[in-house]
Amino acid sequence: MLRLVRPRPLSVLGLVLLVVTGACSSESARRDAPRGSGGSAGNATPGGAGGGRPVVGGSAGRGAVAGNGGSSGQAGAGTSGSGTLNGGGAGSNGGGAGGIPAAGSGGTSGVAGMVLPGGSGGEGGNEEEEGLGVRFIGFVSEDDGADLPASTDFLTWFPTCATETSTQYAPAPRFNECHARGIVRLMNDALAELIPNAPHFRFQSFEIIADERLAVFHSDPTYSGYELQHLLGSKYRVGNTMTFLMPSIAYGPVVGLTWTQDERLNPDFGMAAVAVPGGGTSVFLHEFGHGVGFPHAGNAAGVEPYDYPGCGGVTIEPPACSCEPQNFMWTGSSFVESPGCEPCAFTPETTFATEYFGPKFAEIAACWVTRRLEPSDIGFVDGDCFGLVDYSLATCKEMEGAGVTCACPSGQIFVVDDCTDAGQDARNAATSEACDRITCTPPPERPGVECKGLAGTPSIGCTCDDGVQHFSLGPDCSTLTLAEIERICPPI
Ligand SMILES: [Zn+2]
Numbered sequence: 001m002l003r004l005v006r007p008r009p010l011s012v013l014g015l016v017l018l019v020v021t022g023a024c025s026s027e028s029a030r031r032d033a034p035r036g037s038g039g040s041a042g043n044a045t046p047g048g049a050g051g052g053r054p055v056v057g058g059s060a061g062r063g064a065v066a067g068n069g070g071s072s073g074q075a076g077a078g079t080s081g082s083g084t085l086n087g088g089g090a091g092s093n094g095g096g097a098g099g100i101p102a103a104g105s106g107g108t109s110g111v112a113g114m115v116l117p118g119g120s121g122g123e124g125g126n127e128e129e130e131g132l133g134v135r136f137i138g139f140v141s142e143d144d145g146a147d148l149p150a151s152t153d154f155l156t157w158f159p160t161c162a163t164e165t166s167t168q169y170a171p172a173p174r175f176n177e178c179h180a181r182g183i184v185r186l187m188n189d190a191l192a193e194l195i196p197n198a199p200h201f202r203f204q205s206f207e208i209i210a211d212e213r214l215a216v217f218h219s220d221p222t223y224s225g226y227e228l229q230h231l232l233g234s235k236y237r238v239g240n241t242m243t244f245l246m247p248s249i250a251y252g253p254v255v256g257l258t259w260t261q262d263e264r265l266n267p268d269f270g271m272a273a274v275a276v277p278g279g280g281t282s283v284f285l286h287e288f289g290h291g292v293g294f295p296h297a298g299n300a301a302g303v304e305p306y307d308y309p310g311c312g313g314v315t316i317e318p319p320a321c322s323c324e325p326q327n328f329m330w331t332g333s334s335f336v337e338s339p340g341c342e343p344c345a346f347t348p349e350t351t352f353a354t355e356y357f358g359p360k361f362a363e364i365a366a367c368w369v370t371r372r373l374e375p376s377d378i379g380f381v382d383g384d385c386f387g388l389v390d391y392s393l394a395t396c397k398e399m400e401g402a403g404v405t406c407a408c409p410s411g412q413i414f415v416v417d418d419c420t421d422a423g424q425d426a427r428n429a430a431t432s433e434a435c436d437r438i439t440c441t442p443p444p445e446r447p448g449v450e451c452k453g454l455a456g457t458p459s460i461g462c463t464c465d466d467g468v469q470h471f472s473l474g475p476d477c478s479t480l481t482l483a484e485i486e487r488i489c490p491p492i
Helices: 012-019 153-157 177-194 224-234 279-293 355-373 421-434 482-488
Strands: 063-065 077-080 132-140 203-208 216-218 241-247 249-251 256-258 271-275 304-310 314-316 384-391 392-398 404-407 413-416 436-437 450-454 462-465 470-472
Touching: 063 482, 153 177, 153 450, 177 203, 177 279, 177 355, 216 224, 224 241, 224 256, 224 271, 224 421, 241 404, 249 470, 271 279, 279 413, 304 355, 314 355, 314 384, 384 404, 384 421, 392 450, 404 421, 404 450, 413 421
Parallel strands: 132 203, 132 241, 216 249, 241 271
Antiparallel strands: 063 077, 077 256, 256 271, 304 314, 384 392, 392 404, 404 413, 436 450, 450 462, 462 470
């Protein structure tokens, strides 16, 4: 079931970036700066490969926006938070703020029509409360007794919640509905501090899904494309609803992730963020902030200046010496020591409304309240995985007990072995073999411009003659004109 959210061509460039790039991370001990790995489809090591360590129950975490640095500037992802059993401090990278959609990007969104087990419509027992629903979906392993651990900071934030100890990850507390309700309260409080008439969020549901493949969030050495597709794609998004996807633990530095600047909350679209509860309460608030459109808070040396594109724009030029680590959008590396400035002391995050960033975030939040009802610029592939050739996708679905079936954009069907990250190269090769291609002939003035795609693709991907810039055409070569090339590609 593919429902088109907007009648624009699906931008494969955007989709590819969406799936693969752009993340920021945080690490408990070190201030690391992994960047989004712009490039082709994912190749992360899936479970068991051993990289990284589990992040469970620790102190508060941090996040960072992904600079995606990518040429076509799909939204960067934000992440946040970390913490370990050792109670490590926060860490994170300092990427720039996520990019904005490039010319020609955009896309169709396929929102999966699936109905979640347990109901997605908010028909829970607390229907009396009005507002935008917030769903919490925890992913645990299929082992007996598996549960969802939270950071010990949940005990401090929500002291009145009756809390059991995780059986798997003692002494971490077990994440529960009371915690989820507490997070929604914090979201409301934090947003109301920024703007009057902020939309009200209400707790909608908390469910646990036993799914081995999503119980551990892998970000090291690179993100698992499979996990991103299933956690941040269309599968669990519900219109008008914020959904937190909560793997039990994280292997790798990243414990929170969302696509920044392009999250929407409208009937066709929902916000979604990965948040590993072991990373701490602030992970949820940090990712929510990115979803609204906030970049990282930091000083001039710690974060890049940022231009928010909506509502006439908001320019953020962080002061040299600011120190606002109590801001949820702080990251471990964003208030770095700067010459002539007092060093920043760590303070737990409690607010978005700090001295410099508060008013900026208030402007962004006020704009988001109007923009959140617009269609989103990001699109999602309605599939379990895909094959990638020339910036075009074949969408693949796992069939119960019957392998994985993929469809070329032209509709031709073929079969691949699996949907794992490790199988990506094989899926690409199978796609290349099974699907017909289109290659456009560039105008003689710019022979180096390359446009190609799979037959039937709604948008043919192009690379400028500089080999760097990308743009996309419609479904055929007719829109590849010299004027269009000169509009986008740097002069030669
Ligand atoms: Zn972040």
